[in-house]
Amino acid sequence: MSAIGELRRLKTTTRKKDNRAAFFFLLPWFAGLIVITAGPVAASFVLGFTDYNLIQPPEFSGLENFQRMISDERLHQALAVTFKYVFISVPLQLVAALGLAMLLDRGLRGLAFYRSAFYLPSLLGSSVAIAVLWRQIFGADGLVNQALSLVGIDGRSWISDPSTALSTLIVLNVWTFGAPMVIFLAGLRQIPAMYYEAASVDGAGRWTQFRKITVPLLSPIIFFNLVLQIIHAFQSFTQAFVVSGGTGGPSDSTLFYTLYLYQRGFHNFDMGYASALAWLLLIIIAGFTAINFWAAKRWVFYDD
Structure with a gap:
């Protein structure tokens, strides 16, 4: 013992x-x-209930910051711009990523090179350098207008026009399709070829195979990319900041939610209100994520 x-x-x-x-x-x-x-995170939650200007000690203000949001017209504009950006750019980005993934899945020569080349924009798309380059490309004397002039079309400063400024940022986000494309490509490689062979024997065309085989079996990957890209799109900041010079212009047409939050916190020194805005953004993202998980029960297919 x-x-x-x-x-x-x-x-x-x-x-x-x-x-x-x-x-x-x-x-x-x-x-x-x-x-x-x-x-x-804890500090921002506390500061959301205070009046804090970064210089003087914060003073408790209760729900005043959250009540101000109801009548804040620039906040409403920022929400409208951000929702439009998310609802347009994310679906287009996923469609482009899935289309190119299916093209690469056919076994092209130099697949490793194309995969790396297409993935590169995802690494650089949120950088300051690419945002500056984008502003030059869509400027009055940019590459886009030079290309249009070759076919006799008079261009304009796409960045300075309120009707097209946001569209240029949407195009930039769609251009960064590399990360979801690589994930889609990995998912396509996991679909057994025998399913397509059996469908071909039964007379199913490519479109039918895509709808009945590819989309259902790839739905978990689509769902994953959808949730990830929505969260990423809501957090977009650098592109709008650089392209608009930090103003969200012209006419607040590129005023992303995160850019407005930055302006309130570091331009207006209203950190209490900015902290409340940050928590509102967290609630919005959490809400969309919860909706996606709820809706996933109706369209996402799992083997089990």
């Missing part, structure tokens, strides 16, 4: 040492979670 007791004691001691070692290895991650993520 004493030998067994000693063995148990050694096991307990060894387990405690392993736990301490694991804790010390995880300590930097916990510190980052608290200092960089959890701390600022």
Whole structure:
């Protein structure tokens, strides 16, 4: 019994040492979670109920910041612009990504090169350099107008026109289809070829195979990309900031929600109101995500 007791004691001691070692290895991650993520999130929640100008100490104001949102016309404009951007650019981006993934899935020569080339815009699309380049391309003397002049069409400054400024940013977001395309391509590779062979024997055409085989079996991947890209689109900031010079112009036509939040917090020094706006954005994104998960029960197909 004493030998067994000693063995148990050694096991307990060894387990405690392993736990301490694991804790010390995880300590930097916990510190980052608290200092960089959890701390600022909790602080923004508290500041959302205060009047805080970044200089003087915050003063508790209750629900005043949230009540101001009801009559804030620029906030309503920012919501309208952001919703339009999300509802147009995300579906177009996913369609482009799926179309190119199906094209690459046919086994083209140099597939690795094309996959890398098409993925590159996803890495660069949200950068300041690409936003500056985009502003030059769609400017009055940009590449688009130069191409139109070759066929006798007079161009305009697409960035400076309120009716087309947002469209240029939508095109930029669609252009960054690389990440969902790679995910779609991986999903297409998992669909057994025997399904298409059986459908061909039964006389099903390509469109029928796409609707009856590809879309149902790829629906979990479509759902994943849809949720991910909607969240990403709601958080878009750099493109609108650089293209509009930080104003959201012309005439607030590119005033993204995140850009308006930035203006309130760091231009107007109204950090309390900006914190409340940040939590409203969190609620909006969470709401759309919940709706997607609820609707997924009706169109997403799983093998089990």
